[in-house]
Amino acid sequence: MSWLKARSMQESTIKFISSALVVVAVSLTATGLKISRQHPRMLSADTLSQPAQFGFGRPATAAEIAILDIDVRPDGKGLPGGEGNVADGKAIFQQKCASCHGITGTEGPNDRLVVGDTTKGGARRIKAIGNYWPYATTVFDYIRRAMPFNQPGSLTDEEVYSLTAYLLNANGLLAENARLNAKTLPQIKMPARDRFVPDDRKDGPEIR
Amino acid sequence: MQQSNDRKPVVSSAKISRRNLLAGAAAASIVLVQTASGKAFQAALTASELGSEDPTKVPGVPPGTLGTRSPFEKPTKTPSDTSSRTPLQDLHGMITPSDLHYERHHGGVPAIDPAKYELVIHGMVEKPMVFTLADLKRFPSVSRIAFLECSGNYRGSSDGKIRPQEICGLTSQSEWTGVALSTLFREVGVSPKATWFLAEGGDAAVMTRSVPAHKGWDDAIIAYAQNGEAIRPEQGYPVRLFLPGWEGNANVKWLRRIELADAPFMTREETSKYTEAVGGGKIRQFSFTMDARSIITYPAYPAKVEKGWIEIRGIAWSGRGKVTRVEVSTDAGKTWQHAALQQPVLDKAITTFRYLWNWDGTPTEIMSRTVDETGYVQPFLKQLLAARGGNMGYHFNPVTAWYLQRDGLVLFRGT
Numbered sequence: 001m002s003w004l005k006a007r008s009m010q011e012s013t014i015k016f017i018s019s020a021l022v023v024v025a026v027s028l029t030a031t032g033l034k035i036s037r038q039h040p041r042m043l044s045a046d047t048l049s050q051p052a053q054f055g056f057g058r059p060a061t062a063a064e065i066a067i068l069d070i071d072v073r074p075d076g077k078g079l080p081g082g083e084g085n086v087a088d089g090k091a092i093f094q095q096k097c098a099s100c101h102g103i104t105g106t107e108g109p110n111d112r113l114v115v116g117d118t119t120k121g122g123a124r125r126i127k128a129i130g131n132y133w134p135y136a137t138t139v140f141d142y143i144r145r146a147m148p149f150n151q152p153g154s155l156t157d158e159e160v161y162s163l164t165a166y167l168l169n170a171n172g173l174l175a176e177n178a179r180l181n182a183k184t185l186p187q188i189k190m191p192a193r194d195r196f197v198p199d200d201r202k203d204g205p206e207i208r
Numbered sequence: 209m210q211q212s213n214d215r216k217p218v219v220s221s222a223k224i225s226r227r228n229l230l231a232g233a234a235a236a237s238i239v240l241v242q243t244a245s246g247k248a249f250q251a252a253l254t255a256s257e258l259g260s261e262d263p264t265k266v267p268g269v270p271p272g273t274l275g276t277r278s279p280f281e282k283p284t285k286t287p288s289d290t291s292s293r294t295p296l297q298d299l300h301g302m303i304t305p306s307d308l309h310y311e312r313h314h315g316g317v318p319a320i321d322p323a324k325y326e327l328v329i330h331g332m333v334e335k336p337m338v339f340t341l342a343d344l345k346r347f348p349s350v351s352r353i354a355f356l357e358c359s360g361n362y363r364g365s366s367d368g369k370i371r372p373q374e375i376c377g378l379t380s381q382s383e384w385t386g387v388a389l390s391t392l393f394r395e396v397g398v399s400p401k402a403t404w405f406l407a408e409g410g411d412a413a414v415m416t417r418s419v420p421a422h423k424g425w426d427d428a429i430i431a432y433a434q435n436g437e438a439i440r441p442e443q444g445y446p447v448r449l450f451l452p453g454w455e456g457n458a459n460v461k462w463l464r465r466i467e468l469a470d471a472p473f474m475t476r477e478e479t480s481k482y483t484e485a486v487g488g489g490k491i492r493q494f495s496f497t498m499d500a501r502s503i504i505t506y507p508a509y510p511a512k513v514e515k516g517w518i519e520i521r522g523i524a525w526s527g528r529g530k531v532t533r534v535e536v537s538t539d540a541g542k543t544w545q546h547a548a549l550q551q552p553v554l555d556k557a558i559t560t561f562r563y564l565w566n567w568d569g570t571p572t573e574i575m576s577r578t579v580d581e582t583g584y585v586q587p588f589l590k591q592l593l594a595a596r597g598g599n600m601g602y603h604f605n606p607v608t609a610w611y612l613q614r615d616g617l618v619l620f621r622g623t
Contacts, residue, residue, distance in 0.1 A: 053395050056343045060328050060336040068328055068465050071406055071416060074474045127480060132491075135474045142476035145414040146315060152412045192491070196483070199495040203528050205583040207595045208486070 072141040076186030079140065080157040083181035086174065089166025092159055096148045105170055110149075114170040130171030134196050136188040140164045161185075283308055286373055290314070291358070292442075293377030296523065297505050302353070302550070302558050304380035306435045311442045312358050312378060314477075315412030318462055322438075322446045327430070331405070331468035334397025341432065341446050347387040347395075350429055352452065355381045355525045355558045357498050359455035359482055362604035364589075368611065368619030372505045375608055375620065379501075379525070381558040382443075384450045386431035389424040392466075398424075402468035406475075407449045410464035417458045418472035419451065423496075427452050430463065453527030453556035454496040455603070457482050487597020498527030500586050501605035502534055502561070502578035512616045515569030520547070525558045526580035533579040534561040540573035540609070541588075541623075547576065567612065573621055575609040588623040 072078040094103070101107075105114035106128075115128035126132070129139060144160045146152050155163070161180045168174035173188060201208045277283075283299070285292040285308060292311040294304055304310075311317075322341050330336035358378035363370065371377075402421050409415035419428070429450040432439060439445045444461030451459050457477055472478065478493065486492045502524035507513045520538075524531045530553055535544040547561040561576070577586040589606035593599070609621040 050348060050391070054347060054391075056346050057337045057339040057395065060330055060338045064338070065328060065330050065336060068408075069330070069467065070414070071408070071467065071473055071475075073469075073471070129480075133480050135479065138474055138476050138479055141416075141473075145416070146412070146476075149315070149412075152315060152414070195489055195491045196479070196493045197486075197490050198493055199497075200492065201495065201497065201499075203497075203582045203584075205585060207584075207587045207591050 070141075070145055072137045072144075074135045074137050074186065076137060076182055079137070079182035079185060081182065082156075082158045082161060083179050084158050084161025084163070084165050085179055086162075086165045086169040086176055088159075089162035089164070089169075092155075092163055093166050096151075096155075097163070100149060105167065113167055128171065129167055130173060130191065132192050134190050134193045136164070136168060136173070136185055136190055139167060140185060285310070286377070287311075291378060293373050294380045296372040296377055296379070296503070297508050297511070299505070302381055302523075302560055303435065304382060306382065306437070306440050306443070309380040309382060309434075309440070309443055310356075310358065310378045312456060313411065313413070313442075313461070314415055317441050318411040319441070320410060320446060320462060325446050327447060327463060327466070329392060329396045329466045329468075331466075332399040332402035332470065333468055334399070337396045339392070344387050344430060344432060344447065347391050349385055350388050351383055351385040351433075352427075352429070353381065353383045353554055354450070354452040354556045355379060355498075355527075356450075356456050356459060357525075357527075359457065359495070359498065359602040362600075362606065364622050365620050368621065369509055370620045371510060372503055372508050372608075376501070376503055378456070379523075379558070381525075382434045383436065384429055384431040385433035385436075386429045386447070386450065389428035389430055389449075390426075392430060393421075393424055398468055401470055404469050404472050406465070406467040406469065406473050407458070407460040407463060408465040408467070409444075409460045409462040411462045415460055415462075415477065416473065416475040417460055417477055418469075418475060418494075419449075419458055419496075420494075421468065423451055423454065451496070453498060453529075455482065455498055455527075458496060482602055484601035484603055485597065485599040486595075487599065495603055496527075498525075499603060499605045500524070500526035500528065500531070500578050500580040500584050502531075502576045502586055503608045504536075504574060504576050504610055507574075507612070507618045508610055509618050509620055511618050513567070513612065513618065514616055515567045518565050518567050520563040520565055520574060520576075522547075522561055522576050523558045524549075524561055524576070524578035525556075526578065526582075526584070527556055528584060529581040530555050530557075531559040531578050532581050534559075534576055535579070536561075536563040536565075536574065536576050538565055538567075538572060538574050541575060541607075544577070569614065571612060571614050573609045573611050575607050575623065577607045590623065 100110040101113050106112055106116070112126060112128050115126050115130040133139065140160055143163055144155065148154070164185065165174055165178060165180040168188060169176060174180070178184065283295045285294060290312065294308050294310045325341045327339045327344065361376050361378040363374050398421070404418050405421055405424060407417050407419055430447060431450040432447050434440060434443055439448060444463065447463050448461040449459050449463050483491050483493045484495065502522055504520055504522040506521040507518060520536055524534045531549065534547040534549060536547045537544045545563060547563040550560040553559045579585050586605060586607055592604060592606050607623045609623050611619045611621045613619065
């Protein structure tokens, strides 16, 4: 509504002060209302008359982004300071995780986290961290954002590092005395990494 | 929910003269119930209570503040701990009533105050921005009717006693309204180098998925309405991401943050969960598009039919585009006939079909398969298993067959 009004005002201005094009151009720039016909490449038919920007919303501050931006990427970007270790992680796991995931991370009733011998029959169906998760950073990211299920977001970064260390150790991917932090975690290569392939279906008759 | 509490039977909230009339109506076994939300409806009515009462001889209930479903109609979803399935066999037409839309969530349904709601868009953008719900509604709006489907949407049964609701009830369809994500991308000045974005929910799972940026430029919607009203809490109130034709999990509900980046984030859902083994030890990832699928919803278990004319009915859909054809077989797949498609046939939308058939009472198998505009033909279960090294899992869209017994009972059959 208001942008429509603003635009029609601008257009009237163009009509009535046609001799003062320079002034109009300045005022368009000043109000941030770039007429989007200048950028038709990005627009579909019914958006041709849209301005490039509407001026709705407000700028996000770095501080408020930092509070929300908790994701951790495979290269370690987003990992916080601090560190954890296997022994502390094991203690936290028994206290806060074992009731859902089992005393050793294999018993359930919820998701199995630890895998032992993957060569045994039926192991193909197991999707534990050690044989199915392609990135170690995902373990940290997921525990920090969503676990424990009944108290999500309640763990400190050190506790999350320690839990991650314990789970990687239980899956045979981290030494007992290792210290896990923003530098060491992304360096762990997960056994399943190379099994993952991007979607290879093509839009067509092939069944894949 | 508050509406189910604090029900006080009252005569009426209407004027006195009306009230007297309604006292008579109440005696005729129509009970008005006033809920906390001021909603009046007929409650606790059964056919036996109605008995032989003639509705033309007693005044009906006055207009109310909210419409109600007939007390004779009791369609319900089937909930588990993590999902709830649409009763496809009880529905008609192409739109799923909003309260019967399937649910799948990873940390329960959050309560979000729309006055405090904010969507942050940041990362590889010129101007990181915060939008309130009111801000989002000021932008030009878009609406489209499209299906939504969980990619883990296949169940079978060995005894055949399984309804469409269990087989593929994690499919529903709504009209979704909101602002095109491309409009917001332009507003914040998304970098041409941004190839992915992270979508993050404000629920207890703080659900995250990485989505290719081209989908944001193409047809993604930041949706705030469903079937003409605000999105229901179970569907993401107040705002969800809607990606036409793409697997349900990526359509992040209760959307609070979008971060533009030049690589996927490899979140838990897109690595350890919504991925499928495809043979040769390989695991397919980022398989967003939902392949074409159809199912006969009538006759289907638990229906029982008689020989004679039967209108076979069902639904078909494809995440790749429009359904171009639905074929029905009434002889266990030996021969196929074209079903009639109900208009409108929309892009990435459920299309209803029907096929009129005269059953002679001989036991047989009926089934449907759909073809979409890319030429993809819905496969049999055997074909899918062969294509994926014997693995089942996500993105399983096989032909579903129904066996009609001599006594008219209809039972599921795998294909």
